[in-house]
Amino acid sequence: MKKMKFLHSLKFRLFLILVVVGILPNIILRAGILKTYESRAVSNRSIDILSQAKMIGNQIITYNYIQDTSSEVINTQLELLSNIYDGRVLIINSGFQVVKDTYGLDTGKTIISEEVVKSFRGEEISKYDAEYRYIEMTIPLKDSNTKEVQGIMLVSVSTDSILSNYDYLKNNALVIEIANAIVILAAALFCANHLLKPFGRMTHSLEEIQTGYGEEQLMISDYAETEAISDAFNQMLGRMRVIDESRQEFVSNVSHELKTPLTSMKVLADSLLDQEDVPAELYKEFMGDIAEEIERENKIINDLLSLVKMDKSAGNLNISVVNVNELLETIMKRLRPIAEKQNIELVLESFRPVSAEIDEVKISLALTNLVENAIKYNKPEGWVHVSLNADHKYFFIRVEDSGIGIPEEALEHIYERFYRVDKSHSREIGGTGLGLAITRNAVLMHRGAIKAHSKEGEGTIFTVRIPLTYIA
Template sequence: MKKNRDTVGVEKNKKTSSNAELQADKAKDEQPKASQKSDEGRRFTVSQRLIISVMVVVCVAVLVYIGLEVVIRSVDARNEREFDRRVDSCADYAVYAVNSYNADGDMREAVGDIKTMAYSLSGRILVIDPGYRVVVDSYDKETGKYMADPEVLQVMTGKTPEVSEQYDRVYRKIMPVVDSEGYTDAVIIFAVKIDELDNYSAGLRHNSMYLFALVVILGMVAAYFIAKLSVRDVNRTRGIIEGMKGGSLEQMDTSGMFGEMKALTKDINNIFNKAQLLEESRQEFVSNVSHELKTPITSMKVLSESLLTQSDVPAEMYREFMEDIVQEIDREAEIISDLLTLVKTDKGPDSLNKESVDMDEFMDLILKRLRPLADKRSIQLSYESFGEIHASIDKVKFTLAISNLIENGIKYNVDGGWIKVSLNSDHKNFYIKVADSGVGIPEDCINHIFERFYRVDKARSRDTGGTGLGLAITKNIIILHKGTINVYSEPGKGTTFTVRVPLGEQ
């Protein structure tokens, strides 16, 4: 007994340790997921409105800055030209005054006019005679002194027509006074401070900064409204979609939207239309499945209750009822089998197991298997092939698709009728045609025969054992093979199905 308890304890310890290991492994697996979620949470997202606002503000700021800089430089250039014009005008007048008074024999008589001109320029004017003595100084500081600067010597001797220079914020111009005979009688020096130009330029730049700040603020306000307008349609569409979470896929109004957003909203409406159709199709499919599966069960229940409520039921009746129940069970199994097949064909092209198939041998095998069914009703089943054809198909699924077409031709044919099957191809596709002399399909039903659980004649379909899924399965399989199926029929004159499928890789 003790031994058994020890054994149980060891087993419990093993289970506990194994559970702990499982929990540890689970925790390890969850750690990357948790870190991944935290990384996703830390990702920085930027709204479209913010990006547009920043872009508009930056563009406005750059454009305003460039515009103000162009204006300031234009004004500075204009002021400099005006300044040069004034200096040149005063210089010309000073030369004229010096020449006039020099002709009278006393250059000092020009002092008054020269001082007036110097005052108008807010500068200083000096007149130097050929002996390099200052005869006129508007500041009266250098009068009577000698000035032999290199620039003065070059102008006086005629080596340089004139000198214009600027240093320490002072503009200096040296030019000769030439008489009527071409001799240099004197040299005039203009010295003007350019602080006035600098002050004006500085004031202009200072004021432009206020203007720049004001325009940027206005640009920010404009950017806000532009950004708000740009995402108006997005927010409107998002609000409508948020309201659709309950499942109501209503159409969105595109009036008043921008062209790009209107096109996008129309695409979304098309997607909603398709989703609505899919939802309606799903609901109808579920309803049909429920009905189709419930019908055999109801029949079996009625048959069973009939036997249970009667006493002294003959053995023949028991046998008859049990045969009916077995038929209903087979019918139920057939419906479930077709539903499973339909689900498999809905998985997409990846579910295909393609192989290169000799289509002539492939069709011979199908017809060989179905010919006994046709012989029971004296239906002539013929086959015609045009050339040797190889194609890449899923042999199992494609067998089911073609068998359904031929079986339908047998089920819905007249006794002693015919079914003609042909195989042909071109350089890209192969073609299979199945024509019969059966009852045909009404014109208003042709567009619905590939729908799930659709039956042209429900009573006749039940007699022939149809589930209403055969043609839906056939179309799915052909679409999986990137092919098409078409039907032509007239009531009482038979039906023709034409299948076109690419040959595929050989």
């Protein structure tokens, strides 16, 4: 497993590339140089021998050596030639008969080979046999006047000396190459390790950040790439910290809100228990207060549950075609008694019939809270105007009131859970600050939008826009 991982690592790939780039050219170069060396050496040797042989060939003609091989001068020269080049020289006459063999083996024998025949026609042939390591040259001996071929000089020399040089060179090159390869391997290993060090440090840093939850940031600025990764990671870390903070805040808010009614109940119950001979009226009054607190606790829990449900089942809407005019009328009817208690005028204005694909329960919850807020945060003898309109894509609901308004700096917070502008006033009215969070969630789940405009002391307008057809 670990081995497989190593083969897939960037370090290994980099190492491989460096090795290939470093060693391959060497191998090619060595092979190329050796090959050229061999052919150059052979061709140089051939040229040397040819010029020597031709010189002797001229003398052979001059001394009429083919007819009479007793010339000491020529014999010595032929011996010299074959000794220097470690070879053998044969002189053949026009009858294909060997008149001189420096080895003394074939004198008097007849040789008819393809080369010899060709040479009698005037051709000069030079042949290298790499396998048996010799050069063979067939040189016609021509009369300088008549240009007539009088005989053949057949020279064959061993190339052992060339090849031993070649082998020596080859072995040397191999040693150099191996030494080179070792150096390159070491250098590649070092480079791969060194170049990828920042990534190792990055992993280490990330592990440290993971264990602690402090203010650490990732900063590996060795390369532009690692810097970009660090930046992106820090941004993500920042977002996660914000989420974590808001989660902690939410939990502490929830516990606080849930504890408040319980504390009230405890105080009420204790004061009844501490007194003796409590009059029945006081019992009744206190029990009524306790019932109210229970009601409040119940509302908070219900609101929290609807919020959690919306968070969890985003997209899990129960969509059906709903008559929005009727829905609004029902909501207004339900809230009218509360409005009448405070002498607040409640008006619904529908500009056209609207049917939309929505989750009826959730949208009803959202709109109820908007109208309820408009009543709750109003002035005595005030008014609430609700209007419904639509175009070909959306329907619009506007809830306007003549109430206390929302201060400008509070407007951006009203959708936060448990946020209330005036805590004491809201408590009195019985708000927990969850209503608008629920409203906004419900609207967003329908891919709609919600906006608030307000002037302190004058009133507030909430506008909601929701698509007529549901977009999954």
